[in-house]
Amino acid sequence: MSAPAEAPVLAVHDVRKTFGETTALDGLSFEVRRHEVVGLIGENGAGKSTLLKMLIGLEQPDSGSIALRGEQIKMRGIAQAGAAGIGMVFQEQSLIPNLTVAENILFGAEGDAIVGGMYRWKTLRQRAQAQLDKIGSTIDVDAMAEDLTFAERQLVEIAKVLATEERTNAEPVVLLDEPTSVLDRDEAEVLFAQIERLRTRASVVFVSHRLDEVLQVSDRVYVLRNGSSVAECVPGEVDEAELRRLMIGRDLEGSHYSEERQLPVQDEVRLRVRDLSVKGVCESVDFDLHVGEILGIAGVQGSGREELCRGIFGASATRGSLEMDGRPIRTSSPRSAISSDIGFVPAERRREGMVGTMSVAENITLPHIADVCAGPVLQRSKERRLADDWIERLRIRTASAAAPLASLSGGNQQKAVLARWMVSDSLKLLILDHPTRGLDVGAKSEVYRLIRELTASGVSVLLMADSLEELIAMSHRVLVMKDGRVTDVVDAPVGAKPTPVTVLERMI
Amino acid sequence: MTVQIEQEPPQTLMSIEWRITVNSMMRSRRGMALATAAGSLLILSGCSAGTEGTETDVTSDAGSTETPDSSAGGTCAPEEIQLIGQVRNETNPYEKAWLDGGDAFAESVGLTQTRLTYDGESPKQQEQLRQTLSTGNPECMVLNVLPNGDSDTAPIVAEVDAAGAYLVTHWNKPADLNPWDGHDTWISHITFDGVDAGAQIADAIFEEMGGEGGIIALQGILDTSAAKDRFIGLENSLEANPGITLLDQQAADFDRTSAFNITKTLITKHGDEIKGVWAANDDMALGALQALEAAGMSDVAVAGIDAVPEAVQAVADGTMTATVSVDGPWQGGIGLAMGYCVLTGGLDMADVTQEQRAFFARQTLISAENAEENLTPTANLADFECGNLFDRVTGPVS
Amino acid sequence: MSVVDKVETTTEQREKLRMPRMSRRQLLLTIMPVAVLVCLVGAISIANPNFLRPASIWTVLDSSVPLLILALGAMLVILCGGIDLSVAALASMASVLVALWVPALEGWAVVLVVLVCALAGLIQGVVHVVAQIPSFLVTLGGLAVWSGIALVVSGAATIGVSGDTLAWTFTRLTGWNIPSAVLIGAAVVAVLGLVMLLTPVRRWLIAIGSNEPAALLAGVPVARTKIGAFIVSGACAGFAGVMLVGRTYSGAPTLADSLLLPVVAAIVVGGTAITGGFGGVGRTVIGVLIITVLRVGLSVAGVDPSYVQIFYGALVIAAVALTIDRSKLLFVK
């Protein structure tokens, strides 16, 4: 699938962009040819998203040029970009929950569907339907966006981008920003099929942290580092390790998942789960979690694994029995779960994981505030010492312990969230819901290191991960869930790790 | 004419607001905010400066016009005297007329009245008075106050006692609180025989109805002696007129809109049985009148109290049966006059009898006969001569 | 922010650069309310110099106390993202109850009333948290209920209070005859301020106010904190009611009703975000003073009563525009 040699649809030439003293883009050049899928990889801060923002008009380059179909363009705002035929499918999606699919697809660009300020619903529906047909989707145009599943919403977004075709009478450029970050493998496969379809009528820029995917779908891959493109490679000729090296500019010390530090499972059971059910999503789940064990849970969307974990943490109502170190426990609320030494790192960091406006220190001490209190009185100095200590230990990069957590980078935010649970010596069980989501390679391997350290100190971990590879590599055993039930348990000892495929089979 | 004068200020004000809003849209938010604030403050000091201006000219020509009794050994020089009138708000004709009466008197002696309104908020009335006393010069201050409710009189009196300003209160006061027990500067409490008024209009209605049929009663704010007394008056004359039945009574809080709505509902409840509407004040009467018209019931006798212009007009037109005039302008002036006379030596507190320190003042029933001449209530300055202050006393508060 | 999401490092560096500016804004935010207050007082004293007399100043402080106590309570609820519309009605109810009970219970009536109002707050809090009904609605209902109760128990009449059981609320203490109310207000401020300063409560309130799910998953006692806020709010309302009775020598079913909007205005003018998650005791104190000065000052400045409302409105808007922290509310609702 090599692209025909002709003038590129989109050509970015030597663009620079600086924020204050920071150089986000430093003379970056790249191009997208007709009907081509271009992969874009790089660590956080390499300039990927600044580039994307520029392409959809949210940022203006300080210097350099962006040419679309041969002519220079300047875009102010997404609307203009759309008018020019560049559309973006956002990682966290941009559909308006309480509008219909049809409205969303043509939102802000209703064109002849609005005459004299009045909606013509018929036209609106027809045109929206036309877009959905392009991608062979059967989603109901009158459905509310919020009633769709994540994957469905993503398809609607793609349709939304394709809608620019009519306006521009030209094939659009589709920017896919981390499209698979919250998809499970099978859904991802659907998406890739979709990309293959797209290829026939559009050019695609595919941004992802999952190098395997990038290699799978792209015709060419640009590797970004420090705001410029350090390499342009063709999938056939490179492997993931190579890409990873190019991204980071050095070899990762040790292996990515620090598997060598996976210790053998101890015998005594930490958490015994019996006949646990969460209303409507998972049925009578049984499993044992041993001391110092990492138990991965594999499952597609709707397999009920998130709900199961939230249930164990008391974030949603459950039936069934839990035993911690042989003693039965009830987790009627997160608070009660915490008091029985369970910790939880949610997937949606910003929405559930942290209070961005509060300082790093305050976030770290939030669950175990009592530890830094003398009676009812808060001991700020003690808190400060504790925070500084953990900032030091986890190498959290922050201006100070008093800086608002929101001002840190994703990786460091996540470390702070982990620190929140690690501060308590009594922590027995840590539930990790996609702990590395949205982190770059470097940050990921640091998080992995921390998880290993935890287990080494006897903490048990329930893990849900973005990619099966990650899950298997990290876990001692992998619990496979399907339609709310545990269908299988796969052992994953060091050296004898199962392949993703074997697990995948059991999932679907 | 008057209308134009009244209308101009708001428009100019608005336009100012506008210019500020518009032209600073370009500037930073905070900048714009500053502009607005500065603007308002400017207007504020500006217009208060304006009032100061007027004050000064007035006092200056006060010097020229010889003021009564200024020679007599009063405790304050006439021009130092502060005249203050306080009512609930200017959004009701009766109280507006009251303040205008105060202005009329003040002008007659070459002073200006400070008009205070507290929007019917008891706490605000207290705060306002305390502030006025503490910023002014109490020794030469006369307060002519309409307490929001009975309850508010006590604290007002206490404050005034402490500050030593002269006070005249109207309408509301607890029965057990009287000027003569130890309140030297509380000159008098003026009120009107609510029982009598309530009875008068009741009788007027009953007469109109020919002595029989059903009526509904609209009560005022239940927590005021005015409302209570007037209703007692109604009950009394109900006993005297066995032919009349009280179909229903609801509290409409002296408010026109709620009177309108309540009446509508009561009409659906009782229909044509309603032959008369007794309202504890004119605003409610007018609201009821409107509801009756909407229901096409034109032959219902409606009466209220206060003699607001609109009601008097209605009486003159025959759409309303009667109302009772308590002469707001006179109330507004008389209180100030009493204080002024005391301060200027025209009146010696020692001569004021106990009846005069808490009395019912004359009130007149306005019916079709005398409606015309009462259409526009104006203060009669003669009433405010130090000699005539107590001419309208009809009897001690029972 | 999906787009912002991955410029983290750049945003991070930008943050670092912004730090000095940030802190300058913080400073601005803290001095702005004070500045507004000073400007107002200045403008009024230009119009009427007597406004700056000690006596006059004391009176302003004195007058502000009931509003202050109400606002402090309501502020807690706003801080954790809710709103309590019932405070004024509750204060009215308290005034009636205290007036009814003082003859029998003397000073204990105060304690009892405060407890009763705390209970009222508790009820509202529980309904809000357990039934998960927006606080706006719950307290709107509460407003109606409390004033209903007040009307019924008082027979819609004013209940006078004789004797000097409550004399302590509004007397002038020897020395420079300091109003006792001011000291009481100061005491309430001190207590609340210390609690907020020393205990984790403030942190919980703010965590809930700015990100409730996160707070919940971090084990913050969300339900208890919220209900607690409502309880304190109720208790404060009760005490404010007592103070009002102390000032008017009587309780009435509508005594404090008109204070609701001034209370909210005061809180917001002080700079507390009405969306929750930002604010504090100090800001509320300043806000209350601003509103009080507006309430009593305009007439002192000699503004014609017909225009007072117009000024009040314009100045409130202007004051808020100057004092609120916009960075805390991403989207202004």
Added chain:
Amino acid sequence: MAPARLGQAPPETGRAPARSRRRASLLADYGPLGALVLLCLTFSVLSPQFATWGNLRNVLDSAAVLAVITVGLTFVLMLGAIDLSIEGVMATAALSVALLIANTRNDIDLGFLAIVAAVALGACFGLATGLLSTGLKIPSFMTTLGMSAIGIGIATVLFAGVQPSVTSPAMGEWASGQWFGLTRLTFVAIGVVIVGLLVQHYTRLGRYARAIGGAEDLALLSGIRVRRYKTIAFTFAGAVYGLAGVMVTIQLGSGIVQAGVGQNFAAITAAVVGGTLLSGGRGGVLHSIVGVLIVTVLVNGLVLIGVSPYVQGAVQGVIVVAAVAITAWPLRQRLRVVK
């Protein structure tokens, strides 16, 4: 409740929550209607007069003004904003219309134009509120609060102590005149409701207001001029309040400052009871109207069955909260955020 925001994958990704949300929206749509029916049944059992044609007319007539107000308010609430300026706007509108039409205070008589002028004035208030809220980024809670005071102030000035009574016979007609047994104003209200529905369903204003309420940031990101549509929504609402002020003036036959007293909370309560959430993006004109009917029926019914005036308010409060509690009870979740 919390709509999917950028920077967060949407709250639910599974299918089950979607199902529960459908149930939720179903409840939000039909719960209030059920409550209304229930109320009517109860009252007709308790009071013989309730279920009469005469009373039905009375209910509709007395609902008219509140209905109009609530239509305007709904669009503001849909944005997720709130509007406390109703009393002020209505006061100014009431006074200005009374002064501009044939009246007892002056010789001006613009006839129908007076009404237009009053409505326009209302729109100006809305516009000002909108500009202040969006331009100055002041929470609408405060801007509208201030606007209300300003409105009442202006009305007070216009009032100048003498009630301007409307003498225009045409207005008298509108006040008392009836079509099919209902006052003309009721039909005006119905008209306004229909217009509201059309605006909500068929115009950019309506749909975008909904979108902004649902996810303001996303709307911004899609290049929608959020500020503009917010301002327009406030302006529309202002105009509607202006009309309401005119209606009250027509009913009472003279312009009074208290024209809108008590309407503000009544309208908010009505809208919320009807299922238009304060958090924005939900509900709509129809919901709000059901709410209006619930509130009106409550008031009317309580008077008819002779509940003491003292407790009427309290009973209303309890019933309202209870109604919402019942309809919302099944939606309770541990992690649900309710402000």
